[in-house]
Amino acid sequence: MSLLVVRARLITMVGDDLGYTEDGWLHAADGRIVALGSGEPPAIADAEVVDVAGAFVAPGFVSAHSHLFTSGARGLGVDSTLYGWCDSMLGLMAHASPEDYYWATLHGSLDFIANGTTTAFDFTDPRIPWEPMVDGAKTGAGELRPFAHQAAQIDAKADAGLRFVNAASLDDAIGSDDEVVDRFGLVVDHCASVDPDLCLGAAIMGAVQWSPRPNAAELEVAVMRRYGVINEAHFLETREEVELQRSKFARYRDAGALGPDLVFGHFIQTTPEIIAEAAAGGAGMSWQPASNGRLASGTADLPTIRAAGMRVGLGLDDQACTDVADPWQNMRMGMYSVRAATGDPASMLPEDVLRMATLGSAEVLGVADRVGSLEPGKLADLVVVDPRSPDVGPLWHPVRSYVLAMSQRNLKRVYVGGVLAAQDGVPTNPLAARAVEEVHRRMPEVAARGGYPV
Known part of the structure; x- marks a missing residue:
């Protein structure tokens, strides 16, 4: 052709x-x-x-940070910051079946494509359902769901025709160190079964920020080395418990994680010292300005981060915290928020955010040889x-x-x-119409199944 x-x-x-x-x-x-x-x-x-x-x-745009399974959960938690929003949106999805995850992810993937995003770094929802945070960490009290929950999300992206890097949590609150490391192999193997021009690689959903395990960073590094994958960690995102969040940067540093294969997602509540160390180690960053504004998380210090030499990609995050998967909105919100914070129009130019939303994201994710x-x-x-x-x-x-x-x-x-x-905003994929029907039917059923107040 x-x-x-x-x-x-x-x-x-x-x-x-x-x-x-x-x-x-x-x-x-x-x-x-x-x-x-x-x-x-x-x-x-x-x-x-x-x-x-x-x-x-x-x-086509490249989203450096996405959660596509949330496409049926827009508009929730609008009066909450990160953890309250998570209780609302992820609390709903905790009652979803693998089939529900498949259709929600397919719906989100086709939404990305229809809006101009052709490649996404996507975090599959973990096998341990969302738990409320206690002192900045998950309780570890959940049950490990079958791998089918993650496999369904991988298959949906492939069926949508979206290119993706598939990230999965280690779910390290359950199992021994060896079991945690071995379990990630299921993700790697399933990704390898997909067309390599669609699944561009597997990755870790870094979770030191929330893990109850003191050796979480060491486990993530062990998985990175064993499977040759990158790690994107949600880190320093929310305004809550900032000093506790910052103290966990040392865990990544001391575990030897800092390097080109580590990407910090959000990276808002930083200090000059943390930025300097992350940059010196070669780590990158994904920036999600639309969701950072939606969740009142703050504005990342992009001038300092870029001046330090960190690679930066732009992410749409998910439909449930940006609501509209619009890469132009995301670029403009990022540019405007930085200018508003600095008072300097030259601190973020249109060409800066366009590069971040395309080649910059591809570079951060290690896929710039292809997209x-x-x-x-x-x-x-x-x-x-x-x-x-x-x-x-x-x-x-x-x-x-x-x-x-x-x-x-x-x-x-x-x-x-x-x-x-x-x-004209309409996917050509033959599954597109059915994805709409399935999501509109299934999500109310998911809410009813869990007695969830939406």
Whole structure:
């Protein structure tokens, strides 16, 4: 299968001004980008020619931090910060079956694709259901659910056609050290059974922040080394118990976890010393500005973090704490929140957040060899965004207008592997209509099953 896109405003994310090229063309075949350029396109026999008539063509967005199983739980916990919101949303999902998780995850994955996100780092819901926090840690009193709960979430992302890195908790509140390490192998094996162009890798959902085990960091490092996976840890997110949170940074440092394979998710309640140590160790960060605002968690110190040299990716987080899976909203909220905090417009520019939301996220996740930019040899994941439908006026600085003035109304097409995956906000996946029906039927049943007040 071959695709030739012509008359495009290309944003490749490579080179000066993020590789912006007017009157560009792109050729993709067998799921990957073959060539791209400007001016007269080549004549390619049997190619599907798509004339975008001056629309932007840019990489599909890469979310560096997501929880796709929450797609049926939007609007909950709106008057709560992180832990109260978790009690509300995850308390509901604690009563869901593997089939419920499958359809909710499929619904969330298709929502991402329809909104322009073609790759996601996704945290599967742990096998131990959500427990209330006591003194900054989980109680460890839950029961280990069957692996089918996690397998269903992996299968749903693959069936949606979303590219993903699949992260799973170690659920270290249950089992011996050896059992915890061995159990993660189930995740690795199941991911390996999926098309490698869809499942881009397995990863750990770092949980030292909440683990009741004093050796949680050492266990995570043991799993990282044994299976060769990265670790993204929810860390320093909420305003509650800040000093207790910060004290746990030493656990990662002392366990030898700091390095390119460790990503700190959120990383809001930092200190200059913690930032300096994390940067010196080579760790990265995923930034979720929309959910950080929704949960009143705060604004991460991006100027200091970037000046220290940390790699930063942008994450949409989940539909239950951003409610709308809109990458343009997320970019703008991030840029505006930093500017509001610093008083300096130059502290975060449109091109900064666009890079974080595409190639920057891919780099943080270790998948930049496959996604995040439009380059020959990479997977042909791209969005077509029309600045004249609706019209936004003259494009004085096209790349900046792409961030500042575009919205879901302008997003016309999404391609994954050179194949049309969504058009005008509607997924082409044959399971899409059923996913909507299943989520609307199942989620009230889940609530009733648990006697859950929604």
